[in-house]
Amino acid sequence: MEKMIWAFLWLTCTTVQVSAQSAPKASVGGFVYDAANGEALIGANVYIEGTLIGSSTNVSGYYVIPKVPPGSYTLVFHYIGYKVIKRDFAVAVGDEKTITVSLEEQNIELQKVIVTEDAIPNAEKLFEKPISKIELSARQIKQIPQVAEADLLRSLQTLPGILPLSDFSSALYVRGGTPDQNLNLLDGTDVYNPEHAFGIFSTFNTDAIKRVELSKGGFNAKYGGRLSSILDVTNLDGNREEFEASGAISLLSAKTTIQMPLGKIGSLSGSFRRTYFDKTIAKAIDNVPDYYFYDGNVKAFFDLDARNKLTVSAYGGEDQLDFTLNEGVDDEASLTYDWGNRTGSIRWTRILSPRLFGNFWVTGSRFDSDFDFGETIDITEKNFVSDFTFKGSLDLYHSERLTSSFGFEQKNLHLIFRQGFPGGKINVDNRPRHYVLYLHESWRPTYRWDIEAGLRFNLFDTDETFRNLAPRFSAKYRLSDSVNLKAAGGVYYQYLHRIPRAFVADIWFSSNRFQKESSSSHLIAGISKDLANSFQLEVEAFYKDYSNIYSFNQLVATELIADEFENGEPIYTKTRGVFNRGDGESAGIEMLLRKERGAVTGWLAYSLASTKYTTDNINRGVSFAPRHDRRHAVNVVANIDWKNLKRSWRGQAPMRHKSNWKFGMTFIYTTGQPITLPGSAYFINALPDRPVNEYELFPRAINDLRLPAYARLDLSITYERHFRSWSMYPYLQIFNIGNRKNVWFVDYDNIFGEPDIDVQQMFPILPTVGVSFEF
């Protein structure tokens, strides 16, 4: 292993040196923007006409073609749905040319034919896309029918390999991993517990989103700290050309997004939403707690000069619950529970030289929850996570074939969990530090091959110091003009562990001398094929193993040991006994058939997968399927543009209409979830003097049965009406239109000697009516 690492470092240094020595050519670079709003276009293709020399824009919209022989050329800029732009230029030896362009959308006027042909064939885009990576736009997310509100995480749950646990949770279970194994990034900032409404919705406001990328595994050395997946959300920079606003209102919530230029220097965007269930429906129903949430995003982009860009982004949100158990009595008992996230980031983008591109961040993230049951029950809780991070990345473009990336990260974490209860306290307070260095090489030796390799070094410092090297690799090969083969693998480490809790915020603890670092190895192979430049087919097989994964110890009360005493009452300051340690493995095959253009868009997804855990002290050491294991999962998502569907039937090209109907459909089928049921009942008394026989249940083997299969069909209808300067979109969404009674769990009891079996179900049919606007 050590030899491999040294060989890798030597190769990297050598390539950098060779690159430096062979640089007497010219380079051309710059940014590609959207002419309508000034947003950077990510993934736009730039190439020199008549050659195979080219590049594509990165997440900042920056491209560079590092080795251009002296001469005169035409540079071609392509981006799907935008007019092609060409720029003539000439370079001499050593020139560092900057060409920045703004591309115009092709379909900005009504009643004009939409040109859907794309200069970049699907096969090329499939090749460019890293293995196991999925991208969704805000438009795609909004088209998927949802419960009450378009939601990013729930939209992702319609993709292969990504599953929810139940209708009541927006959390993602990616390829057998648990939600704590997903890194959630919002404009480069880690977000912990990204949940509103007891987990039903996520904190990401879809109106504020510019771009979403989810990597389901095999991600490169630039990312780490989690075992399973990376969710990277980039919010809108703001419209640099004109004021723009949108809004939506429904029975449950209202929201608005505004974007505006900041003079010539930049732009500003802001999104705000609030639920008002507490002010409407709750007023008509007895015994409903006062509950609402609000959140807001603000982002400013500053184009300081040709080489320096600055982005400032902030998010804040809060959920508030106030519930009185018995109103009207002399001595009311009530509980309050407030929780929310705050994040902020400053990103400085610097073109150090045309071939050396840098990004530097300062980010802060904070999750805070407070629970208070008042004096009646005398339970209070504070759950706090803060993360203050410095990080940077440098991309060095040696040639159009070779790019090196270097990066660092220094993360200052503060994790607090305090709980006061009759007879004791919990007070766990840790301030770990996490240091990261990485190196990533991207090499295209021939037109057919794209090879990446990387190494990520972690140092996690808490009451024990953990040092880990995580190698990564990936390879892509063009088998033919329409078929690509891909493979990736790597080792991943995680130093944060979570106690999941239903309906209340999860608790995070860091690795320490009681819980070591978790690790996982990924191995992925896939094939992608462009089918007639209209459909994309991707098939991937994966294998993951896990070591030292931690699950909450349900018998924690039997293993706690007081670390300190206060007035004779115990104070617990360590996480000893809180978790059960385990290992596991996941394997599966996923298929995704996707259509992104035309009057009918959507995808058909199928996954066949299996996950097994072996956990100390559980199930007598025998492996078992966790609750989120699903053998089969089928997803169908379809969106229909009604008028253009009719035009396509008549053989006419699609066009943008003043008014139109859009239909959306989502169908989900999964194997039932594993469950542990009681295997028998018995009578016993809790205490020796208890005068009655209590009916108790004794479970059988862990998760050896499955609930019935889950199935659901959601539909949506949206009417589009475009006016001169604004548009209106009234909509009807129906979640679970078949009103299928999907089983959540089974509750057993014994009342007066009669067994009582109560099947708890998930969401019934839920219609939502609303209207959204754009100005």
Next chain:
Amino acid sequence: MKSKLLSLALLAVAAGLFASCGEGKVNITDASFEPKIVIQGTLIPGQPAAVRIMRNFPLNVRIAPDDIIVTDANAEIVDAQDNAAHRLTYNPETGFYDAGDLQVRSGRSYILEVQTTIDGRVLSARSETTVPQAGFSVLEERSVLGSRQFRQRDASGELVDFSVTFERSPGTSFYAVSVSALDADTSTFIYDNPFGDFDVDDVLNDFADYAYTFTWIQDTPLTPGQSSMDIFSFLTWFYGDYQAIVYAADNNFKDFLTTHDTVQEIDGNFHEPAFHIDGDGIGVFGSALADTVSFFVLRP
């Protein structure tokens, strides 16, 4: 072709709609039954040693506790200090097995061994308990007992619950208290309480749970000294006389009490409780020291 495509799409939607209607059926008989010996025994110095031996039964079966007592088990308690075996004899009057001449003593360890045949299967179970050290007693003069109103407040408006203060048993960190309402009746129920709206039917439905409550504290210092345990207002649901038995408990008692009734998680899944019984047994074979006090909840 177009009409075929449209038909196909409509067929797909209809199939999806059909698949997403109806109800997922749960068949609890999917869970196969495995017979177990159910043990309930708590050794308390000063009290006769007695163990109840029952069997478990399949779900969805109506059965009376008296019908599943195992009367012909081969059982004994062995004093781990002198290896003296005390054979257990079934007593039909109490439903328990008596240990005859066994005198339970503080600080000593005892081993229970049971063998019996259930549903044609020979089953056995074994468990060991160590009785807490002597020294435990309730200090009534330092406790808040006597007669008080429900949720009585002091002069400064602070809520003052009933409480028991006791001398700890050295080496013991778990103490439980059972609270029995001796005058429990629907007419003595405290309807004006902050924990919910109750009517007579609510009281009758869960009468036993209101009339008998318990709580515990754990992880107290292992050293000698004094600790207190509040008897919170949500443990007293009736006006009138109460009896409170305070236990200083061993590890088996503690783990059984804290886990046997919480085997279902909030997401519905079940997990194993912490029983310290080897073999085919479930339940508890524990030990404790006990002391009894009383108090009275006055009507306003």
